[in-house]
Ligand SMILES: O=C(CSC(=O)[C@H](Cc1ccccc1)CC(F)(F)F)c1ccccc1
């Protein structure tokens with residue numbers, strides 16, 4: 001596996017609708033997902049989506065952690081989410097600052113649903129259904145946009 005590079009805004013791969021994964025692919029992609037998480041940690045990201053390293057598949061990692069920009073962000077284990085979906089979203093929205101590893105040096109205020117219910121598969125093929133709110137919900141929505149060819153600037157207020 002050659003080292004992954006992060007696609008920058010302007011790269012057409014960031015504008016593609018990523019393809020769903022078959023459960024048969026989950027285990028064989030394990031080495032790629034390890035490299036994806038490593039790349040995110042290298043760049044101090046709180047999330048990363050496969051299309052950002054030019055793999056147009058429906059997978060991302062959410063890894064909220066307290067950081068200088070979000071000191072009160074919840075601490076969570078980096079979580080790989082396969083074929084993720086939002087199954088319910090609150091009418092209430094919240095605005096907050098976002099950044100993106102594919103758009104370095106730019107921050108923008110983005111409106112996101114305050115609460116969401118989501119489903120995704122784990123690497124072992126187990127389906128997870130859970131609720132998210134606040135910063136974690138924000139990261140999930142930011143990463144899901146990447147799977148649908150959107151970037152946070154498309155939603156900047
Ligand atoms: O600028 C960064 C890194 S950008 C980042 O982590 C993106 C995730 C993200 C940051 C802030 C809000 C929502 C999502 C990762 C991306 F681009 F791959 F999706 C940042 C880190 C912590 C909090 C806020 C910003």
Ligand SMILES: [Zn+2]
Nearest residue numbers: 099100101102
């Ligand atoms: Zn991003």
